[in-house]
Amino acid sequence: LQKELLKYKQEARNLQGIKDALQQRLVQQDASVLQLKQELLRANMDKEELHNQNVDLQRKVEERNRLLAEYKKELCQKDRHLQQHQAKLDEMLRQLSEASYQQVDLERELEHREALLAHCMKREAEE
Numbered sequence: 001l002q003k004e005l006l007k008y009k010q011e012a013r014n015l016q017g018i019k020d021a022l023q024q025r026l027v028q029q030d031a032s033v034l035q036l037k038q039e040l041l042r043a044n045m046d047k048e049e050l051h052n053q054n055v056d057l058q059r060k061v062e063e064r065n066r067l068l069a070e071y072k073k074e075l076c077q078k079d080r081h082l083q084q085h086q087a088k089l090d091e092m093l094r095q096l097s098e099a100s101y102q103q104v105d106l107e108r109e110l111e112h113r114e115a116l117l118a119h120c121m122k123r124e125a126e127e
Helices: 002-126
Strands: none
16 A cells, blocks of 8 residues: 555656646746737737828828819919910000001101101292
């Protein structure tokens, strides 16, 4: 019985050693799991922050696109106004050119009449 008792005590010690080793591995694995959970939590927080930044950037892009569309619309309106004013300016320049030609013709005609008048007055004075 003593031999058997010693054998069972030895077996119990071996089992206790195995149990202690398994418990130590379990503690290490629990620590690893806890570390992985912390890393996962940090990764999720980073992901959420990146998502929020992405949403904010998309909102800013949409706002800038809206402003760009408004500026393009204003630019088109200003281009139309500029074309209208350019057409008016061209018409006024044409009219001014015509008036200038008419003025030159009238000045020539006036010079001719003044010359005729001077000639007539000279003839009358001679007579």
